[in-house]
Each structure stands twice: as structure tokens, then as C-alpha cells.
Amino acid sequence: MAERESRGSEGMELTSRTLVYALIAVAVGALIATLWLWPRLSAQRPLPVLGRLGLLTVTQSAALSVLLLSVNNAYGFYTSWNDLLRPGAAAPLALTSARTPGAVPDGDKLVQPTDEGGLETVKDVLPAGKPEEVGRIDSVRLTGTESGLSDQVFVYLPPEYFNPRYGREHFPVLVALAGYPGPTLNLVDSLQLPQTAAELQRSGQMAPTVIVMARPTVVPPRDTECVDVPGGPKTETWFVKDVPAALRSAYRLGRGAESWGVFGYSTGGSCALRLAMRHPDAYHNAAGMHPDYTVPNDRWTDGDLFRGDADAARQSDLNWRLKNLPAPAASLLVVSTHAEDDYQATQKFLATAKQAAENHPEFLVDSLMLPDGGHSFETWRRELPATLEWLSDHLARPQDREPRP
Template structure:
């Protein structure tokens, strides 16, 4: 049973309840003052607390998508996300994107793609970076309707935070459901969503940086991912057809990629983002002493020292509950000083760094990005 399965959650809760009842039932028998009775009480209390915390942890993981598997939880994920292709043509018996399965969208009529759209699970292999990862692609109902068979659609890459799981974008943040409802009501245009986590070389947090001698994560998102999607789906090929959205780490990545690669991403939205790549045990040494690379990953430095990118940016924060509020105001002021770069914001009165806050911001974010993308 997988870490995110409902069976694991039910079993964890069942054992917690069972141990609680057992503790209450057996406590009178362990009321003596000998070492066996004391040891029994300690063992029961410890087991009950462990079971309760385990069930809470499993529930929280399902709600917020911290870890995708047991191996991911214990830092033993075997798939390192790097594939070296030695063929002269760069191929390995298939395209850069392979479909692994499909699932319906959790909306009315979701069982029929023509009514509810479809979510496709895919494997992507970067042609230039050799990074391999999995993603989910949401296709709107129009993609399957005969009258739109020759139409191309705008695409938005959607990123989780770190560690995060791509499934959380569907089950926890409801991106496909929200996009479907907004399009149905005429508030956004039909869009393709490419949903994945920025951790494409797990378990390392590469912060969407081209690590010297390591994973070329920025290049994967700037070139390989769009190329793979374009080769498989009817997506607009002009720069104005692509946007990118993310929360937390994904928000930082979205802003950075839109700023560094405006000819790829016409718009970038960061929900609760930060503005400078951290260096900690999860990232390791991202820059290997390269000061230029380190400065480039600092969005404040980039705005001050590099030419203004011709792109649109959206940032979000809360006056109470978000640590990035003051930096977000500072970032907006710096962007306003640039002629070519445009900035918008979602500022809540209160809201923490969590899924509930981001669910409140996602509808506005999708409307904002839809208004800045072309389907050609």
C-alpha cells in the first residue's frame, strides 16, 4: 500500500483508536506499583501516542502532499530522475513524452473527456538535460470536441512546493477542477495544465537552478519540458502561449523562469514565493562557488542589474500569516521601476503558508494568466 493511499490512512486511524481503547481497558490491571505494571503503562502510552501522531502525519501528508511514497519519506527514493541517452539521434525508442495512464476530472460529467476533460499521467525525458520525471497533464473538454480538432491551446506549467507531490496539485489544490469551472463560466479560456513538482532530481531540492556538474533543472523547465509537451499535444508555439505558476518553492521557480526566459514564458505567477534560492541541507551547494550563477538566482539582484524582461509577473502574500509580505512589497516596487516588466498581486488580509490560502488565490491566478496567454 502506498503512503498516499486511503487504506494506509484508515489503518493508521484504526490502530490509533484500537490502542486508545486498549489503554483505557487495561489501565486498571496495570495500576500496581511493580516494574511490570509501570512498564506496561509506559508501553501503552507510547504506542498510543505514536499511533495517533502517525495517523495525523498520514492525514497531513495526504492533504498537503509532502511525500509521494515510503521511499520518498525515508530519503531512499531510488529513481534519481536522470537518464543518459547515447543514441545518435537522441531517441530511445519513443518520444520525449510517454503517456502512462489517464484519469477523469472530478467534475460533473468527468467520466467523458468531451464534457469534463481528462488528466493524463505522463513520463517526460529531457532531450538536452537527460532529466526524467513524471507529470500530470490536464486537457480541457474542448481538446476532445470535434469542432476544436485543429485548434491549439495555451499551456500553463504548474509547480508544487518542496518536497511536494504532483498529485497534490489535483487532490489538494484542485487545479483541473478550478480551471474547468472557470472555463465553463467563461472566466478563463480553455487551457492545458502541465502539473509537476520542481524536484525533478529527487531527493535534492535544486531550486530550478542549473547546478554546475549536477542537474540542469532550469534548462529542463526552459527548454526540454516545453519541447516535450509541444511534440505530443496541440499547444500554441508562440512565446505568448506559455505561462508558469507555482507555490512556495514552485512560486520562486515560476517567477525566475518567467524573468530569465521571457521568450518561453509570457507570464509567471508565484503564490507565496520567496525571491532568492536558499542554501541548506536539502539543496546542497547549488552554485559551486560561481558568484554569477548565485547572483542570477537572486531575483532582487536580477531586477537591479539585468535588462528588464518582457514578461508579466504575479505575486501573492498575506498581511498577516506570511513571512514573505515585506519582501513581496519590495519586489513589486522594483518591478514597477522596469518599463518592460509588468507586475500584479494578490494580497490577502490574512492567510498562512498552506493549501487553504493557495486555494483562495488559484481562481484569480488562473484568470490572470489566462488573460495573458494566446492560443496560437
């Protein structure tokens, strides 16, 4: 499912409004120049003919660039020049450690600070104040040793992360996934995730939790549905192995799967449920907001994800897994509305899950169903607080600590 609502970042980044406005100005200028110069280039000699071709090329190229940038800004296929020019590019591989409270990952390592993804936009998301008072949002690029993939994520660190009292404690983690084809920034400015989580944590409705904001579209513009594509990108490996390993190397995060959760909306919600059901040893908890329960066969966005392998396709069908495989040791939350197009599919999945849970007490599925609301950020924002509270209640609060120096 495609998500809706996206905003451009500032500056001359690929998604910046400034770049769009500049190209509009070029297109208008080229059109005016064409109208003014065309009579002067009306002769049929070689130079005037080349001049007319040049004017048409510049005018059409500028107009097409405005159109393509506008579409990209609306749907978030590419979020940076790096995405466009070097999709899935891997950064140098080496482990890093940033255990000191307040330290920012730095250097030529698995976790590198970056200004990608619209960092300027998120700077004012949290109230003004010191990190130990209001928390902090980092923009970092993760690199995977297993998948070979690399992508930018935002990391929200709660105020307690910087409090000396918690200086040796490992924190529970939520990995939040945007929809397709939207950028990670949509989790910040459209879903308002860090703002909502910070308020819930301040009011005591949610335990101090590190929130990692990512996107399923690791290799834009292709929608891999968070699966390992035969002969293609290993997106499942990226989220199951590389993302936790890289983050643990740089931040004080829980060591066990019980203290890790994953959730998302639309395609991100589908990925979240699938990751937890297939890999409860990585993510014990998951919430899917308006998810799909099978991998869509959309050759325009997905391509042939399974290369004709029917068994691999079945393995990613959540209903099939519950009917034919042992239920996983995982806790799941399904969030949707009675007005959503996939309401019947959701009811079918919940019924199948309920039956599977009868013989597997380690498997839990809850649901949150609103009476109305569609496939939009307005609905997802309404559902977000209850979703975060549920996840917080099910995340283990690890007491493991770093040894004293």
C-alpha cells in the same frame, strides 16, 4: 518554504495508506511476538541470543518503516517506488506525435502514459462524461533530451481540445508547479487546480487552456529551486527546454512563448517567477503565489546549489536582476497576503519591479494582496481563481493551426 497538507494514494504504491496500515500490522504483530517469545529465548546460548536479536531487528525495522512512510506521505519526498529506487531516471529518448483529438501519448517515447503520481486519485476529479464534454486528465512521464531528467506530470485537457471544431488548433498552456517537498498530486487534491480551472472555463472566466501539473522536486529529495546545479541536475534546463519540447511533441500546444505561462505556490511560485524572468523566450507569463525572491541557502534541502559561485547566485536573485540587468519582456503576477511572513520582501520586490518597468514597457508586474491568510493551501485555494483569470487574460490565444490533411 515547505508546503503543507498532503494525502496518500490508494493501492500498494509507496504513498498508499494500505502500505502504511500493512506495516503497522506487521509492527504490532512483531511486538506481540517479541513479548510472547522473549521468555522462551532467555537462555544465553547462541541460538536464543540470535533469536532475541532477530526479534528486536524485525520490531524496530517495522516501527521505523511506519515512521519513515508517514513522514514521506506528509511531505512528499518520494511519490513512487520509481522515485525512491531510481531518482531522476531517464526513459528512452524518441519523439512521438499524438495530434489526433483524443489520442493518448503512448509507446517508448518522450511522453509516455503512466499510472504514477496517484492516477487513481484523480480519476474522479472531473464530472462524469465524455472528454469532449468535461475534458480529461492524463498522467504521463516526460523525458528530457537536454537535461537527461525524467518525471511524471498530470495534463488537464479542456473539452474544446476534443471538439472537432478545434481539431487543428493549438492551445495556450499553463505549467503549474507544486511547492517543496510536496508531490504533483497536491495540485489536484489539495490546491484543487483542475477542478477550479474547469469551472472557470465552463463559466467563461477563463479561456480553454491546457494545464500541465508538475513539481520542482524532479530529483527527490533534493530541492534544486529550479536551477541548473553545477555538476548536478539541470532542473532549469528541464523546465525551460525539455518540458515544452516534450509536451509539444505529443499535444497541440501553442508554439510561441506568449501562449505559455508558468505559476506555482511556495517554492513553485519562486520557480515560476525566476523561470519567466530568466527565460521569457520560454514562458512569457508567470504568477508566483507566496514566493521567495532569492534562492534560499538551505544546505539541508538544497545543498550547495551554486558551488560557491557568487555570480550564479546573484543571477537567481530577482531583485538583483531588476537592478542590474535589462527588465525581461514578461508579464508577472505576485500573489501574497499582508499577514505572510515575507510581506516586507514582497513589497521590496514590487517597488523594485515598478521602478524597472518605468523604462521597459514590455515588462509588467501586477500584484494581488489579500488582507489575511498564511502559507497554507486554504489561502492558496482562495487566491487561485483570480490568479488563473489573470494568467488567462495575459496568455495569447494562438490562432495557428495544423495544416489540413
